[in-house]
Amino acid sequence: MTDITMIRAAADRLRGHARRTPLLNSPFVDQIAGRRVFIKPECLQHTGSFKYRGGRSAVSALDAATRARGVIAFSSGNHAQGVALAAREFGVPAIIIMPADAPQMKIDNTRALGAEVVLYDRAGGESREALGDKLTAERGLTLIKPYDEPQVIAGQGTTGLEIAEDANALGIENADVLVCCGGGGLTSGIALALEADAPTLRPRPVEPQGFDDVKRSLASGQIETNNAQSGNICDAILTPAPGQITFPILQRLCGPGLAVSEEECLRAMAIAWARLKVVAEPGGAAALAAALFHGDQIKGDTVIVTISGGNVDAGVFQTALSKYGDDV
């Protein structure tokens, strides 16, 4: 299980590789939110998201002989690119299994980072697990799971070490830390880091309305599942349920979850564009949307939020700007 010692060890392995992202702020954002808002822009991380931290942490934690045989991941998004870049940096093969109907942009971006992309026919009933097992057995690959994997959580947790360091330097106490949440890898990693280094800060997951499995699981005390697995622009954080490893951490350390609408995410993207000059993808804008539009559910005069922006569709971004870009 991931603990703070593993997160600090991951930070040592990531030093000089992962970007040390700042905390951004803007008086315009503060005004809309009605409190001070500090933003951790992991969109500025390599590959555009914190997923590089987890990928690099996991790949760098392997022994050299195992690593040399290569790694494999199931992902059509940011995890794929994080693992691909980490593997390329070590000069080892990365095989990424994606559905054949994944957006061409994501396939191209992953291939451009040196990965071998293997497509499977989701509609035709082909099992990606069977395909993965076959490739893994043939080549001796190591599977890097996207969130339910201790070294991935440790890598994402380095984000929390940096938040804690900056919050302490700014004298921030008793504030909520809102985290865009899919399977809970980033949220649980940040939660463990804050517990150790900034224990008055309270991590809280933010999810899309209708896909708030973590929020409902925290409320009920057991793992709850989403009915749908697609049909929301926040594709980066749509997951069926919290992980077996992440959920106990979330349950022990997190405050209540929040849920935001697609329109709120689009508007938060436009505000991040205008006021912070950073590019968020819809799911990566969920926590900012919660800070901006659900302030009644947040305590204190200061809030911290994460942003990510690994794979943003140009059409979706234009929609955000055409709806909200002139009225941020």
Added chain:
Amino acid sequence: MTDITMIRAAADRLRGHARRTPLLNSPFVDQIAGRRVFIKPECLQHTGSFKYRGGRSAVSALDAATRARGVIAFSSGNHAQGVALAAREFGVPAIIIMPADAPQMKIDNTRALGAEVVLYDRAGGESREALGDKLTAERGLTLIKPYDEPQVIAGQGTTGLEIAEDANALGIENADVLVCCGGGGLTSGIALALEADAPTLRPRPVEPQGFDDVKRSLASGQIETNNAQSGNICDAILTPAPGQITFPILQRLCGPGLAVSEEECLRAMAIAWARLKVVAEPGGAAALAAALFHGDQIKGDTVIVTISGGNVDAGVFQTALSKYGDDV
């Protein structure tokens, strides 16, 4: 005249106020440019541009009694917002004189930072200088010029100190540093900082085609003037001629200027959006455009460029994405 001692003193005054921006990079950008590209994203600076550095440097350099009477600036853009925020931080009045037909967004953004915006009727022949002289005399204000002012150049030069520090840490030598250039405040400040701290790096101004007064002035050895003063999307860097103070610095320290087209700036904006996750305004993307599309005029295997993004029109940004967002 600005020298390295003034720049280091400005850096001391800015510490804890201006953001220490990183150098970003992306393998996708490198591939298009055909060499390594490092980007100094001053769009992440307070108010979205390096102009805050110059504004804060100038306001903080005033003696307390003079500063308390307030400052005045002629600007409808980033300089206005940099001066406004710096004055607000010191709790002193800022009067910003803008043409009445300036974009409402810029007027609103400047007022929101606490400045008193005074509009003049450009078409009606009203003289902004006469208006400024009247206000200055009545209230004992200090004029903060946008570039031809030693303490403003010193503030912009702190950008160069950071570029030098990071370039030295990365082992970068003999590289061009491309700077988006209007009146030459940022370019001359960076040039002085590089001369002191990274003397093998060569600063080079980048301007819009048809508004390349600095490029032509460097070529002819005397101050040349643009025929037009508007009619280009790179409004942030359209100036009539290099400054009396900036030009001798540019002449002594800069390599040849480069000029880029509006379409190249739009495409560079889309690439910065997709690959660096930062928001550039057209003029703030000029140096990146030169690195991407005029590589034949650049020496060496590495280039450094500045980006700014203080005031981006949503419509212009949508145009950049609709033309180039799917094909970066």
